[in-house]
Structure formats: structure tokens, C-alpha cells
Amino acid sequence: MMSALLFIVVGFLTMEFSGWFIHKYIMHGPLWNIHKTHHTHTKGYFELNDLFSLLFGSIAVLLIFQGMDTLDFRFWMGIGISLYGMSYFFLHDVLIHRRVKFFKKPKHGYLAGIFKAHQAHHSTRKRDGSVAFGLFIVPFKYFKKKQDE
Ligand SMILES: [Zn+2]
Ligand SMILES: [Zn+2]
Structure with a gap:
């Protein structure tokens, strides 16, 4: 069972x-051209950029089906990817972009840091010169109380 957990984390x-x-x-x-719909989104619920979520989701489903009989690493990595997808949706789409108006903007701690980092990512609507491309792992400076830049 240890290896199951390991592969979930790896996924x-x-x-x-x-x-x-x-x-x-x-x-x-x-x-x-696909991703820019996320940086310039103005109206409507869906954006072309959602295709990426669909793609990653299908990879997870495929892995889960492939490893289902023997519950091998593919199954658990598929679970790990699905967990990532769900956490990503929750943090990125619900909490940060408020596609579902449910939570207030976080003020303290880890969530406030990744919130700030992703806002920095969205400070440009252009292809080049953007910062902070990760979601859960971002530069430490975003967690500091006062920002140097
Ligand atoms: Zn981007
Ligand atoms: Zn975003």
C-alpha cells in the first residue's frame, strides 16, 4: 500500500x-492562441483554454482504466493526476478566478501566497514576459508579508 501512496504523490x-x-x-x-483565452477572458463561462483540462483529465482516465485490473502504478498515478486536477480546479478556477462564487479571497498563509503568485501571472495579457507558471509551487517571495517588487 506504500507504493500506492508513492505513485499518487508522483502523479x-x-x-x-x-x-x-x-x-x-x-x-x-x-x-x-488557445491559452490566451484564459488571459483575456471577458464573458461566458467556458474558454478555449479549458481544452487543456480536458486533455489532462483524459490522460488520467486512460491511466486508471489501463491499470484497473492489476491496480498497478498506472492506476495510482491516474488517481494522483485526478487529485491534482480536482485541487487545481478548486484553487485556480473556484478560489482564484471565482468561476463559482463561493469563497472570499484568502488573506493569510499558503493560499494567499499562491493567490498572489497567480495574480502576478495574470498581470499581463500577452504571450511573453509573464511570471509564476506553477500553481502549487511558486517563488517564495509571494509568501512574504510585504512584497519587495
Ligand atoms: Zn498563462
Ligand atoms: Zn489563471
Whole structure:
């Protein structure tokens, strides 16, 4: 059962790190036309950028189905990716972008830090020059009380 937990964590962390990479070099690169709908979103509930969530979600579902019979690492990594997806939706879409108006803006602690970091990411509507591409792991400066910059 230890290895199950390990692969859940691996699946989760893989998403944060590959997500950072994909966001920085692909979404703010060749696929900017899709991702820009998230940076310039004005009306309507869905944006073209949601396709990325669909894609990652399908990878998780595929892994879970592939590893279902033997409950091998694919199954648990699929669970880890799904957990990442759910936490991502909750933090990024509900808490930060308020697609569901449910929570107030966090003022303290870890949540306030990643909130600030993601707002910094959205301070530009352009492809280049953006900062803070991760969601859960962001530069330490965003957690400090007073910001230097
Ligand atoms: Zn972006
Ligand atoms: Zn965002």
C-alpha cells in the first residue's frame, strides 16, 4: 500500500512540474492562441483554454482504466493526476478566478501566497514576459508579508 501512496504523490507532482513546463513553453509558446483565452477572458463561462483540462483529465482516465485490473502504478498515478486536477480546479478556477462564487479571497498563509503568485501571472495579457507558471509551487517571495517588487 506504500507504493500506492508513492505513485499518487508522483502523479500529483508530475502534473505540477510538467504543468509548469507546458504552461511556460507551450501554452505561452506555440499554443498561445488557445491559452490566451484564459488571459483575456471577458464573458461566458467556458474558454478555449479549458481544452487543456480536458486533455489532462483524459490522460488520467486512460491511466486508471489501463491499470484497473492489476491496480498497478498506472492506476495510482491516474488517481494522483485526478487529485491534482480536482485541487487545481478548486484553487485556480473556484478560489482564484471565482468561476463559482463561493469563497472570499484568502488573506493569510499558503493560499494567499499562491493567490498572489497567480495574480502576478495574470498581470499581463500577452504571450511573453509573464511570471509564476506553477500553481502549487511558486517563488517564495509571494509568501512574504510585504512584497519587495
Ligand atoms: Zn498563462
Ligand atoms: Zn489563471
